[in-house]
Amino acid sequence: MNAVEPGGELPPLCVTPDRYVTFRYAGASGDFNPIHIDDEFARSVGLPGRILHGLYTMALAARAQTEAAGGPAKLKRLAVQFRGAAVPEHEIAVASRVTGHRDGRTIVTVTVTQQGKAIIRGATAEIER
Amino acid sequence: MSASAELTPRAFPSHVYSVGREKIREYARAVGETDPLYFDVAAARAAGHADLVAPPMFAVVYAATAFEAAMCDPGLAIDLAMLLHTGQEFDWGALVIAGDEITTDIALAQDGTRIGMRFVVFHSSSRNQRGEDVCAGIWTVAVRERT
Numbered sequence: 443m444n445a446v447e448p449g450g451e452l453p454p455l456c457v458t459p460d461r462y463v464t465f466r467y468a469g470a471s472g473d474f475n476p477i478h479i480d481d482e483f484a485r486s487v488g489l490p491g492r493i494l495h496g497l498y499t500m501a502l503a504a505r506a507q508t509e510a511a512g513g514p515a516k517l518k519r520l521a522v523q524f525r526g527a528a529v530p531e532h533e534i535a536v537a538s539r540v541t542g543h544r545d546g547r548t549i550v551t552v553t554v555t556q557q558g559k560a561i562i563r564g565a566t567a568e569i570e571r
Numbered sequence: 572m573s574a575s576a577e578l579t580p581r582a583f584p585s586h587v588y589s590v591g592r593e594k595i596r597e598y599a600r601a602v603g604e605t606d607p608l609y610f611d612v613a614a615a616r617a618a619g620h621a622d623l624v625a626p627p628m629f630a631v632v633y634a635a636t637a638f639e640a641a642m643c644d645p646g647l648a649i650d651l652a653m654l655l656h657t658g659q660e661f662d663w664g665a666l667v668i669a670g671d672e673i674t675t676d677i678a679l680a681q682d683g684t685r686i687g688m689r690f691v692v693f694h695s696s697s698r699n700q701r702g703e704d705v706c707a708g709i710w711t712v713a714v715r716e717r718t
Contacts, residue, residue, distance in 0.1 A: 457603055470594075470601035472635050475651070487652060496656045501602040501628040508627065514608065514666060517627045521660035521709075 452538035452550060455506035459494060459530050467498045493527040499534065499561050500524075503552050506536040511548075511569045518547060522565035528556045538567070546571050583641045585676050588633035592669040595623045598632055615668075622669035630661050630706040634695050637675040638710055641693050647682070649691065650714055657690070658711035664704040672700040680709070689714040 446452065464478045473495055476483040481491045500522050507517050528534060534556045542549045547568045554562035592612070599609035607614035608624040615623050625632075642649050667673060674697065681692035695708040 463601075466601045470598040471631055472639075473631075475654075497628070497631050497659065498602060500659055501626070501631075504626070504628045505602065505604060508606070513606065514624055514627050517663060519660070519662045520627070521658075523658045524656055 446540045446548065448540055448542050450540045452506065452510040452540065454538070455502060455509070455536040456533055457502055457536075458533045459498075459528075461530050463498070463530055464492055464494060467495050471495065471497065473497070489527060490529065493529055496524040499528050499554050502534060503536050503554055503562060503565060503567070506538055506552070507550065507567045507569055510538065516570045517567065518570055519568040520552075520565065522552070522562045525560050525563050528554075528561045532556050534561070543571065583637065583644065583677050583679075585674050586634075586637040586640065588636065588673045588675065590625060590629075590633065590667055590669055590671045590673060592623050594632065595625050595629065595669055598629055599626055602626070602628065620666070620668055625667040625669070627661065627663050627706075629667060630663070630697065630708060633667070633673040634675045634677075634697055634706065634708055637677040637695055638693060638708075641677045641679065642691075642712070647679070647691065649712070650717065653715040653717060655713045655715060656711075657713045658709070660709040662707045664706065665699060667699070667705050671705075673697050673705060674699075688716070 468474045468479055477489060478492055478495055484492050504517060504520055508514050537553045538550050540548055541551050548571055550567040552565040552567050553560060596610055604626055608618060609626055612623055675695055677693050677695040680694045683690060691712050693710040697706045698704050
């Protein structure tokens, strides 16, 4: 991480969640909100269909950091705002740009997009150097 | 609901979560992790850990019951079907390891209306059986109006 100077990019992470990812994530996380597992219910509350869990997309943002930094102990902080709903079966891209170094940590701005739309924008990660 | 609900200090009970190997593996698999620290006990031990390591975002698993209990508190009257998770922040301390007992406390931090929507913010703090902080969380949800 020391090698990456402000303005530099960490390796991108691209994932295409399969059709059933929301069911596996619901089981793993315990979040069975029907907007994630029931198309009909999701449409009845104005969504396009089942949407991914926001915390699943945050987990992808976290994975991009731990894989770039060399393990789970390195990620000290991650703060995100969920900007839009992501859906299964379309590629999700995590982009991470180093913005500076502070108190022994590398500060990273993280953006998660799907189909050209930001799902998470202006998120901040702090990685131990 | 009033435009800016009066914020009364609200205490929610602590929740204790026992971290198991298979739950770590299940969670790590569901989010596409591949680091052997999350799957292979021998690899985790070789790296100096007592057992499998939980990915940082496993915080959503051990803190979930505390968060859900707070959101379902009748006094808050949150319409769960109209709920949107709009923001999340985690600060991590000690790594969470299979076999740990994690205690999570959660508190209501904000409850108000902004741009025509109700926003509710909870602060959580989780510590292990040795009393070490493992994760502090800020959970922000918006509740849409039924039309």
